[in-house]
Amino acid sequence: MGIDIGRTNLRAALVSAEGEVLASVRERTDVSGGPRAVEEQAAAAFERVGGRDACAIGVGIAGQCDVTRGVVLRGPNLFWPDVPFRDRLAGRLNMPVTLRNDVVMATVGEWRLGAGRGCQNMVAVFVGTGIGGGAIVDGRxxxxxxxxxxxxxxxxxxxxxxxxxxGRKGCVEAYASGLGLATRARSDPALPSSSLSRAGIDGAAVSQAVEENDALALRLRDEAAAALSSALGSVINCLEPRLVVLGGVVMDMPGLYERCARGALDSCLPSHRSVAIVRSSLGDLSGAIGAASMALDPL
Ligand SMILES: [Zn+2]
Structure with a gap:
């Protein structure tokens, strides 16, 4: 079984050994409730998808994890103190738990069962509420x-x-994540003349405004694409992947993926331009599917 605990949504899936999703649920993550509330949610989701039929649980969580100790570390995502989430959940559900960052799990999902199947050198970048990713280097x-x-x-x-x-300046997350786009829209002098001024602003609202050809939203999208292209070019230069997989809900914004794919190739070294850039193929459940797959590894 895989549980994907993002800053916005919690998804859980019961997955066969071949990667087929047998049951799944999706709900808002109770971020304001803290670690206890999220643990309750994970346990309830476990019951709802028939987790008693599973042999192990993989958990991907929006934060930095100390993999050896199974601890979610204090960080800028969930604002938890250090929490021994792996052992707490394993004790509660009486089942082995494997813990990783949520987008690391999504990377593993795309690598083993999605767009990156069979690839030995790949990078995946997911643009959602935040931005994260993972890398497969020489098959690991x-x-x-x-x-x-x-x-x-x-x-x-x-x-x-x-x-x-x-706390740093100029991170690509500050330009292109759902949170970054919303923050930039709110502080933009052009906001009063934009359709974005009428409602609560988040990544989905910016996406909707792009669809309506709103000038501010189009500019924010293009700046996000430029920032992502630059960051992707740097990652490609460092790791020389064969394949780059782009996913996350913000990537569904009209025109963003195409601009990023083209821009990344323009900004990487000429020797690296044979890299293939594709969309993720597991969609919303890549994190839960990857977590379920990784849960089997220790067994
Ligand atoms: Zn940063």
Whole structure:
């Protein structure tokens, strides 16, 4: 079974060993309730998808994880203190739990069962409420020293750019994530003449305004595409993947994917331009499916 705990949505899926989704649920993450409330949600989702039939649980969570200790670390996503989430959930559900960052799990999902199947060198970048990703290098998941590798959202693309949630300036997340787009829209002098001024602003609202050809939204999309292209070019230059998989709800914004795919190729080294850039194929459930797949590894 896989549970994908994002900052906005929690998704859970019961998955066969072949990667077929047998049952799934999706609901808003109770972020304001803190670790206890999210643990309750995960346990309830476990029961609703028939988790008693599973042999192990994989959990992907929007935050930095110490993989060895199974601890979600204090960070700019959920604002939890260090929480031993793996052992708490394993004790409660009486089942082994594997814990990773949510987009690391989504990367594994796309690699083993989605758009990256069979690829030995690939990078996946997911643009949602935040931006994250993961890398497969020479056939192995890049984890980093403690399992915190792959935070591509905090690649700075402008030294004096807008302040990011991590405290640094000019991170691509501050330009192109759902939160970043909303923050930039709210502080833009052109807001009063934009259709965005009429309702609550989030990534989905900016996407809707792009659909309506709103001038401010189109400009924010183009700036997001430029920032993502620059960051993707840097990642491609560092890791030389064969394949880049782009996913996340913000990537569904009209015209964004095409601009990023073209822009990434324009901004990477000429020797790396044979890289293929594709959309994710598992959609909304890539994180839960990847988490379920990774739960089997220790067994
Ligand atoms: Zn940052």
């Amino acid at each position: 998941l890049l984890e980093g020293a403690s399992g915190c590798g792959g935070h591509f959202g905090h690649i700075s693309v402008q030294l004096d750019g807008p302040r990011c949630g991590c």
